[in-house]
Amino acid sequence: MALNLSSRAARTACAASKIAARPIATVIPSRTYSTEQTNEDKPRWSYTPTQAKAPFSLHLNSTRPAFHVNSDPVLLDRFYTRLFANNGEKLLSEETKWLAVTHKSFDQGRRGFNDRLAFFGKRIVQLQASLALAQSSPKGGVPGENNTDEFGRVPFSHPALEGLNSLSVENKNILTDRTKLAELAKSYELQTVLRWSPRKPDDLRASGIDLVLSHTLYAILGALSLEQGSVVAAKFARERILTPLGLKHLK
Incomplete structure (x- = not known):
């Protein structure tokens, strides 16, 4: 029994000595002061998140x-001015302007990418193309105007x-062909x-730039619709996308 008590006391004394020997620096956290700009102060598009980086690159000796x-934000603003006309650089927020032109292949998608914007923008173009085709005059005249019915029936017609x-799907696909959009x-x-x-x-070209360009054009339209509304986006789709592709007199 005495041996057990002495062993327990020895362990307690040893543990106490370890705690007492800890330096003050390990108990009180140190503070570092820096005047450098942190990532949180930078725009989201301008840097790769620290937690998304690997400790080393897998592409050794590439x-x-x-x-x-x-x-360069100035170069980006000039592009939006060409695309949207005067003051076009003010139609989208700063972060959205960069996100709309960022493909998922850039920086492994770690700074965000425009896939969902492109999906939305493509739906807008498809809708406006359908409306424009339905409003266009048929090349062959009014359906059934040259066909005579043996019973004298006249098919219903309306302008x-x-x-x-x-x-048709074929006409819409021809109009919005990827190469034309690129x-x-x-x-x-x-x-x-x-x-x-x-x-x-x-x-x-072998890397698929035509696909990426058309994809990005859709993304810009999707971003415009989200931030400026469907009326502005529909007008842009008709005047700046579909009309240059060949559809005229869109209402």
């Missing part, structure tokens, strides 16, 4: 050439229904502000 993307023959985006110089990481930096 021979892939670097691909430069725009990081509002004359364009229904033009409304050429339209290039005419607005979208490629100068597009943020993406091509698979082959020395061959952008």
Whole structure:
């Protein structure tokens, strides 16, 4: 019994000595003061979140050439002015302007990307294209005007229904073809502000730049609709996308 008590007392004394030997610096947390700008003070689009970074790069000794993307807000504002006309850079918030032109391939998607905006924008273009085709005059005249019925029946016709023959999936796909949208985006110089990481930096066409440009144009329209409303977005889709692609006299 005495041996057990002495062993217990020895362990207690040993533990107490370890606690007493701890330096004060480990008990009181130290404070560091820095005048450098932290990531929280920077715009979200301008940096990769610290917690999303790996401790080292997996691309060791990579021979892939670097691909430069725009990081100049002035250049981005000039693009939106070309696209939306005067004061176009003020239609979208600062963060949304960058998000709309950021593809998911850029920085592994760690700064946000425009997939959901593009999905929304594409639906708007498809709707406006359907309305425009339904309002257009049929190339072959009024359906059934040259067909005679043996019983003398006359099919119902109305000016509002004359364009229904033009409304088809094929016509809509031809109108909103990816290549045409990409050429339209290039005419607005979208490629100068597009943020993406091509698979082959020395061959952008093989990397799918046409798809990325059309995707980004849809995303800009989706962002415009969310921040300025459906009326402004529908007008932009008709006047700045569908009319240059060949649809005229849109109401």
